[in-house]
Amino acid sequence: MKLTVIGTGYLGAVHAACMAEIGHEVLGVDVDAAKITALAAGRTPFFEPGLQELLSRGIDSGRLRFTTSLREAARFGGLHFLCVGTPQRPDGLGADLRHVDAVVDGLAPHLPPALIVGKSTVPVGTAERLTARLRAAGAPEVQLAWNPEFLREGHAVMDTLRPDRLVFGTGSRCAEKVLREVYAPLIRSGVPYVATDPATAELVKMAANSFLATKISFINAMAEVCDAAGADVTVLAHALGYDDRIGRSFLNAGLGFGGGCLPKDIRAFRARAAELGVGSVVAFLSEIDEINHRQRRRTVELTARLAGGSLPGRRIAVLGAAFKPDSDDVRDSPALAVAAQLHRERAVVRVHDPEALENAREAFPQLEYVSRVAKACEGADVVLHLTDWAEYRALAPDTLTPLVRRPCLLDARNSLDADFWIRAGWQYAALGRLGALPHLPSDASAAT
Numbered sequence: 001m002k003l004t005v006i007g008t009g010y011l012g013a014v015h016a017a018c019m020a021e022i023g024h025e026v027l028g029v030d031v032d033a034a035k036i037t038a039l040a041a042g043r044t045p046f047f048e049p050g051l052q053e054l055l056s057r058g059i060d061s062g063r064l065r066f067t068t069s070l071r072e073a074a075r076f077g078g079l080h081f082l083c084v085g086t087p088q089r090p091d092g093l094g095a096d097l098r099h100v101d102a103v104v105d106g107l108a109p110h111l112p113p114a115l116i117v118g119k120s121t122v123p124v125g126t127a128e129r130l131t132a133r134l135r136a137a138g139a140p141e142v143q144l145a146w147n148p149e150f151l152r153e154g155h156a157v158m159d160t161l162r163p164d165r166l167v168f169g170t171g172s173r174c175a176e177k178v179l180r181e182v183y184a185p186l187i188r189s190g191v192p193y194v195a196t197d198p199a200t201a202e203l204v205k206m207a208a209n210s211f212l213a214t215k216i217s218f219i220n221a222m223a224e225v226c227d228a229a230g231a232d233v234t235v236l237a238h239a240l241g242y243d244d245r246i247g248r249s250f251l252n253a254g255l256g257f258g259g260g261c262l263p264k265d266i267r268a269f270r271a272r273a274a275e276l277g278v279g280s281v282v283a284f285l286s287e288i289d290e291i292n293h294r295q296r297r298r299t300v301e302l303t304a305r306l307a308g309g310s311l312p313g314r315r316i317a318v319l320g321a322a323f324k325p326d327s328d329d330v331r332d333s334p335a336l337a338v339a340a341q342l343h344r345e346r347a348v349v350r351v352h353d354p355e356a357l358e359n360a361r362e363a364f365p366q367l368e369y370v371s372r373v374a375k376a377c378e379g380a381d382v383v384l385h386l387t388d389w390a391e392y393r394a395l396a397p398d399t400l401t402p403l404v405r406r407p408c409l410l411d412a413r414n415s416l417d418a419d420f421w422i423r424a425g426w427q428y429a430a431l432g433r434l435g436a437l438p439h440l441p442s443d444a445s446a447a448t
């Protein structure tokens, strides 16, 4: 089929490459000319495992092209995937839909009969509002459907080619049939799909992200209870996870969630629910947000404690800048938020990340960045593990011991091997296990 993918960020670039991979003829569209030039030359504008190969293959096959022209997109065919960003509004909690509106307004005057399929995460009611907008712009033969995307950065290619499920929110059997054709290879391979109306489809995505955020904040709340009670949150999560009704995933306690999706989506959901007159039923999401931010504050406080009670002049090695591993995305990165706060409190901070240094430098130019873990650790009073990269899990503590001023590690992702580090002579601390690891010093015996 011939289709366009409008918006070539994390979502759209992956969707375009994957659609070409399963045999469609794809035109990727973006207003950012530099991004389009890079993509057309086969270069991915961000780090995403597996995307580079897919992009090259799509371009070489002749099935994947790119343009900055919406007019060209409108004439390319009758199917358009909307993949533009829906960030938080600068003046409130709600989603900023200006990019979505701009695409629809830009397409409307040029469109022959067409189906526009939204993939971006939007407040419920957006498809209905955009349909009215299209009608008002004189494009009566254009239909709108919502087909939310659930991909995780770092796993985006596999999540697109082998998703848990597909959700088709359409207003007609005909639109549903088109979506079934688009995804036919996936459906044939056993991927389930749920056909529903656009409003339900929009809500599925908001509800899914709210649930995931809730799960993470739940375990982080338990982590704090564990610290007060001398229990171990990693064992708690392990035991909870055996219950099929709960499940083990998204119960990793630590520094909490960040990125371009979960934080802004739970806020946009609150804002939209309030508009619908049901704000109080999702009021708990503000607590989820608060618990999440609390982990950043706790990490800074614990760092100060481990550094001997005060931060000014203390050298802190920060391992990780991306909001999660296998990504160079630093949007609302918990790791960088902690690094920046430590810097504000006059610690001497050195940040390492395997992929995100360029983006981190742009977001927080005041911090010092280094390209080797060893360099970050030189003279460190405390080493902070803030993003769960495999590279950090493979670190050999013995190689770092001669470099640091004090062998003291705060594992804020609870993913390093505590015994391994402790046996190597390191002081090991982790949120949710502060009272459970007997070898940890008490407040009084922290660094001097």
Ligand code: UDX
Binding pocket: 149, 150, 151, 152, 153, 154, 209, 212, 216, 249, 250, 251, 252, 253, 254, 255, 256, 257, 258, 259, 260, 261, 262, 323, 324, 325
């Ligand atoms: C998320 C959703 O998972 C995805 O379905 C949706 O399409 C977009 O938003 P993403 O933002 O890529 O995807 O990241 P995700 O893997 O969900 O992780 C989000 C954050 O939660 C990261 O900062 C991660 O470090 C943190 N996290 C995740 C935890 O702190 N604990 C966990 O147990 C899991």
